[in-house]
Amino acid sequence: MENTATPTHCPYCALQCGMNLTPSPDGTVEVGERADFPVNRGALCGKGRTAPAVLSSSVRLTSPLIRSEDGELAPATWAEALDRIAGELSRVRAEHGPDAVGVFGGGGLTNEKAYTLGKFARVVLGTSQIDYNGRFCMSSAAAAGMKAFGLDRGLPFPLEDIPKSGCVILVGSNLAETMPPSLRFFNELRENGGTLIVIDPRRTRTAEQADLHLAPRPGTDLALALGMLHLVVAEGRTDEEYIRERTTGWEEARAEALAHWPEYVERITGVSVPELREAVRMFCEPESAMVLTARGPEQQSKGTDTVGAWINLCLATGRPGRPHSGYGCLTGQGNGQGGREHGQKADQLPGYRKLDDPEARRHVAEVWGVDPGSLPGPGRSAYELLDALGTDIRSLLLMGSNPVVSAPRAAHIEQRLRSLDFLAVCDVVLSETAALADVVLPVTQWAEETGTTTNLEGRVLLRRRAITPPSGVRSDLEVMHELADRLGVEKGFPTDPEEVFEELRRASAGGAADYSGITYRRLAEENGVFWPCPAEGADPEHPGTPRLFHDRFATPDGRARFVPVAHRATAEEPDEEYPVLLTTGRVVSQYQSGAQTRRVDELNAAAPGPFVELHPRLAARLGAAEGDPVAVVSRRGRAVAPARITTAIRPDTVFMPFHWPGEGRANTLTNPALDPTSRMPEFKSCAVRVEAVRG
Numbered sequence: 001m002e003n004t005a006t007p008t009h010c011p012y013c014a015l016q017c018g019m020n021l022t023p024s025p026d027g028t029v030e031v032g033e034r035a036d037f038p039v040n041r042g043a044l045c046g047k048g049r050t051a052p053a054v055l056s057s058s059v060r061l062t063s064p065l066i067r068s069e070d071g072e073l074a075p076a077t078w079a080e081a082l083d084r085i086a087g088e089l090s091r092v093r094a095e096h097g098p099d100a101v102g103v104f105g106g107g108g109l110t111n112e113k114a115y116t117l118g119k120f121a122r123v124v125l126g127t128s129q130i131d132y133n134g135r136f137c138m139s140s141a142a143a144a145g146m147k148a149f150g151l152d153r154g155l156p157f158p159l160e161d162i163p164k165s166g167c168v169i170l171v172g173s174n175l176a177e178t179m180p181p182s183l184r185f186f187n188e189l190r191e192n193g194g195t196l197i198v199i200d201p202r203r204t205r206t207a208e209q210a211d212l213h214l215a216p217r218p219g220t221d222l223a224l225a226l227g228m229l230h231l232v233v234a235e236g237r238t239d240e241e242y243i244r245e246r247t248t249g250w251e252e253a254r255a256e257a258l259a260h261w262p263e264y265v266e267r268i269t270g271v272s273v274p275e276l277r278e279a280v281r282m283f284c285e286p287e288s289a290m291v292l293t294a295r296g297p298e299q300q301s302k303g304t305d306t307v308g309a310w311i312n313l314c315l316a317t318g319r320p321g322r323p324h325s326g327y328g329c330l331t332g333q334g335n336g337q338g339g340r341e342h343g344q345k346a347d348q349l350p351g352y353r354k355l356d357d358p359e360a361r362r363h364v365a366e367v368w369g370v371d372p373g374s375l376p377g378p379g380r381s382a383y384e385l386l387d388a389l390g391t392d393i394r395s396l397l398l399m400g401s402n403p404v405v406s407a408p409r410a411a412h413i414e415q416r417l418r419s420l421d422f423l424a425v426c427d428v429v430l431s432e433t434a435a436l437a438d439v440v441l442p443v444t445q446w447a448e449e450t451g452t453t454t455n456l457e458g459r460v461l462l463r464r465r466a467i468t469p470p471s472g473v474r475s476d477l478e479v480m481h482e483l484a485d486r487l488g489v490e491k492g493f494p495t496d497p498e499e500v501f502e503e504l505r506r507a508s509a510g511g512a513a514d515y516s517g518i519t520y521r522r523l524a525e526e527n528g529v530f531w532p533c534p535a536e537g538a539d540p541e542h543p544g545t546p547r548l549f550h551d552r553f554a555t556p557d558g559r560a561r562f563v564p565v566a567h568r569a570t571a572e573e574p575d576e577e578y579p580v581l582l583t584t585g586r587v588v589s590q591y592q593s594g595a596q597t598r599r600v601d602e603l604n605a606a607a608p609g610p611f612v613e614l615h616p617r618l619a620a621r622l623g624a625a626e627g628d629p630v631a632v633v634s635r636r637g638r639a640v641a642p643a644r645i646t647t648a649i650r651p652d653t654v655f656m657p658f659h660w661p662g663e664g665r666a667n668t669l670t671n672p673a674l675d676p677t678s679r680m681p682e683f684k685s686c687a688v689r690v691e692a693v694r695g
């Protein structure tokens, strides 16, 4: 097996591009084109192409580390490290109760790992205090999708439907940088005569592809969507028959939209009435049209309502459930979709079941062989959990996230992590968060282990082991098996991913995200299967569900629900002291907290460090030239990075990527104000002051 090409998938983003991996005799791994996977047809971005560099990197962890008496992390044996973790977690639990032990997961973990982590927290630790970084990612879109459609699957259709649509509105997605191979679908859309509208405060590489680019002030997408809906009503462009047959709640939503006059919306957003009218015309005239949102409108303290407003626009014009039409969210992390379905979320059980639903508890408890009454209730959301570290949560087990760089108000979260009695981190490198741990466990990576992920289309995929891991590392599943064993639970934590998946199938059966008809064999043969895929006897096998909502929505009455929403301000509006808006995001050559991609020379050469993107007018006022260090100051802290001066950004806004720790850490500045429904922090806008740095 281990010297021929193995078909597998990229470790990074939610496209989950297919690739072939071939180990070379010199110990490196070659990435080959895998044309049979329809999402990327062989194309890869620079991150995917260079991903093997992290497998053999000199900074790869290959031995457990334990913090010694003198405060340094020193190599230790696996037995010492596991004993230490089990001992500390038991001690904290005995002294302070099970909820004093916290667990933090990640949307990059495979389905098998995410499932096992949720089960480990509830069955072995008995804690309610588990959540994960997906809360920082697409939780607002998930909450809005659940409200409107009764189901949250990022895209309700495959990406290949995009080129057949008449118009696509991309709201706050810079996919030319965040999912480069997906740009092909949008190029084909335009070749076919469809149009692309991009809504982003910056003229990004994605916006440059658009037929129409609207550049609202950060945090005002809710008003923008309401203004468009107002015009749809005023211009008689609603689909009355669809509204009558397939939806409920229109009257209230309509009334809210009518209260948002285009002129009022222009004042809030900075998008002119003629631009709004043009967007409405482009969206409404074709037979089919889509709205796709990403982090821009979602990472706001009103993200759920904002996505709700875009869904209302789609419903009023009769889009969801029709061919090449509807609303979708572009999920971000490698397993951002599957990672939110199988129980690492604070309020959730596998199969997208609710932890407070008695029937769900009964079903899952039976699969787990425990008493339903023994399962804890819902816990805190990610930011709230991190904020409680060192107070009532005394110890934390963390797997698949680097919050020292990626959490909002990061200096405070760093200090919370430092105040813990005990921190254990599983990672492949010594991330900034792992560097604070009492015990660090080195784990296997994507190419060294098998597992499934679910991409942004809801397509469940098989990632295959292609190479032998270095000696000294173990898989996350082995870690949980060993810890469960030491904590008195000998059964139920297998180390073989297929065995975990077989149990996940049963646990998810009958749930919204039903994987029971999916097997490793099918995934290998069919190149992925879309959920829901219930087991309907062996023959015929359920084909999976690439497209949702054709006949009915997943609500009790089968109708989609309009949600009445009204515009509101961001949690922190600019004032005299902090007159500028900061927004944050990504660049093409770094991934997330950078823990992995900052180890790759080629990527560092392309994106060496943080920067502050600002308009020439703002730069002139500061007297800052290109490359000069500028300080960005918010109520939470100060960050310094070189100026990058461009007319591509609004003069009232600055932008920073969040991939780096240290002086230029964007999250030193960000505001942890939470959306009341999704508990998503407001990464996309806070008030700042920009200062020149002299000398």
Ligand SMILES: Nc1nc2c(c(=O)[nH]1)N[C@H]1C(S)=C(S)[C@@H](COP(=O)(O)OP(=O)(O)OC[C@H]3O[C@@H](n4cnc5c(=O)[nH]c(N)nc54)[C@H](O)[C@@H]3O)O[C@H]1N2
Pocket (backbone or CB within 6 Å): 013, 014, 137, 171, 172, 173, 174, 175, 177, 178, 179, 199, 200, 201, 202, 204, 217, 218, 219, 220, 221, 294, 295, 296, 297, 331, 332, 333, 334, 583, 584, 585, 586, 587, 588, 589, 590, 591, 592, 593, 655, 684, 685
């Ligand atoms: N290269 C790279 N690719 C990635 C990742 C990465 O870190 N690096 N991460 C992956 C993950 S987990 C995710 S979640 C996705 C994220 O993918 P995207 O959502 O595309 O990424 P972002 O850069 O966070 O935000 C997108 C755009 O939102 C704009 N924006 C900022 N504020 C607002 C606003 O108020 N309204 C609107 N409409 N737009 C706004 C920003 O200017 C930015 O261009 O990318 C995935 N792919």
Ligand SMILES: Nc1nc2c(c(=O)[nH]1)N[C@H]1C(S)=C(S)[C@@H](COP(=O)(O)OP(=O)(O)OC[C@H]3O[C@@H](n4cnc5c(=O)[nH]c(N)nc54)[C@H](O)[C@@H]3O)O[C@H]1N2
Pocket (backbone or CB within 6 Å): 106, 107, 108, 109, 110, 133, 134, 136, 137, 138, 295, 299, 332, 333, 398, 399, 400, 401, 402, 403, 405, 406, 407, 408, 426, 427, 428, 429, 431, 443, 444, 445, 446, 476, 584, 585, 586, 591, 592, 593, 594, 595, 596, 658, 666, 667, 670, 683
């Ligand atoms: N300002 C600002 N902040 C943001 C955002 C933003 O737009 N602006 N976006 C937010 C979003 S959308 C996201 S998704 C988060 C992401 O931010 P993080 O949660 O920090 O995500 P990563 O940097 O991917 O961290 C993953 C960590 O797990 C490790 N790892 C990788 N694979 C495995 C594995 O299989 N097992 C284990 N145990 N470890 C593994 C990696 O080495 C890395 O240290 O950041 C959020 N933070």
Ligand code: SF4
Pocket (backbone or CB within 6 Å): 010, 011, 012, 013, 014, 015, 016, 017, 040, 043, 044, 045, 046, 047, 048, 049, 178, 179, 180, 181
């Ligand atoms: S687009 Fe995403 S999945 Fe594809 S190669 Fe790049 S990082 Fe990997």
Ligand SMILES: [Mo]
Pocket (backbone or CB within 6 Å): 136, 137, 138, 332, 333
């Ligand atoms: Mo994300």
